[in-house]
Amino acid sequence: MDQQMQIFITVAEQKSFSKAAETLHMTQSAVSQHIRSFEEKMGTRLLERTNKYVRLNQAGEIVFHHAKEMDRLYQHMQRLVDDVTNQASGPLTIGASYTFGEYVLPPIIAKLHQLYPDIQPSVEIGNTAHIADLVSRNQLDIGIVEGHFKQEKVLTSAKHSEDEMVIVASSRHPLAQRKRLGASLLADQLWICREEGSGTREAAEHVFKQLDITPSDMMIFSSTQAIKEAVESGLGVTLLSKWAIKKELARGELVMLPVKGLPFKREFSIVTASSFQTKALQVFLSLLASEDGSVMLSDSIVIE
Secondary structure: OOHHHHHHHHHHHHOOHHHHHHHHOOOHHHHHHHHHHHHHHHOOOOEEEOOOOEEEOHHHHHHHHHHHHHHHHHHHHHHHHHHHHOOOOEEEEEEEOHHHHHHOHHHHHHHHHHHOOOEEEEEEEOOHHHHHHHHHOOOOOEEEEEOOOOOOOEEEEEEEEEEEEEEEEEOOOHHHHOOOOOHHHHHOOEEEEOOOOOHHHHHHHHHHHHHOOOOOEEEEOOOHHHHHHHHHOOOOEEEEEOOOOHHHHHHOOEEEOOOOOOOEEEEEEEEEOOOOOOHHHHHHHHHHHHHHOOOOOOEEEEOO
16 A cells, blocks of 8 residues: 555544654654655645644545545455465454344354464444445455345345244243233234344344234334343343244243244345455355355345
């Protein structure tokens, strides 16, 4: 990356010529000279300077935003080039929706670290729409999500595994002892649900439609763990993945309610945005495949 642009980024982030010089192992006068030359090249002043501060002006904000993006792309390019001739190593950015990220992914990451200690994974967990958006903007190498999401860009998508969703309540809930539940009883319950954009919320909407019910009362939580805690306390009922409640079912803290037509089945899908796969990504995909039998990333589709 252009040296002057890198120096500009550092000064902008440090908000100080002296601190930037220390970070870059340069003299302050050399940093100042590079900034002056860079501003001349851009045709305008980019930094406001006083004895108390150094900060970006409006033009500087524009240049800084694009310089950071260019820096990220340069580093990504360098990583891909290095990857061609080296063993699986380096950073791997993984995104996952809450169910997969919190309950399925951790042991896979542990196995990845054991087999390939030079790979440096970082994990972003969010709802399905958020993860798909980050993948489409190349801020994540790969995403594992459930449900559908709206995207205008072309993504590579592949089915990974099947998930089963069930309605659960506290073992102390009045419905917990029933052998069969009618739709009207379920409609009268307080439902604890995830937010719009979540794959789990999408699954709940499918189940409501399948059972032909409209819950009379609903409470929204943005965390699966928070939903489990609320349901365990007897607050209401919810629809969750069996993956997410395995321990609570074993301990008898939650029970599956007997509802005809359930479990509701959905799919975990893998999405990527680049046709080039680093060795780190390739070995991660291999581990995902070993968990499910086979994964093929071959069909480019437009998610609408």
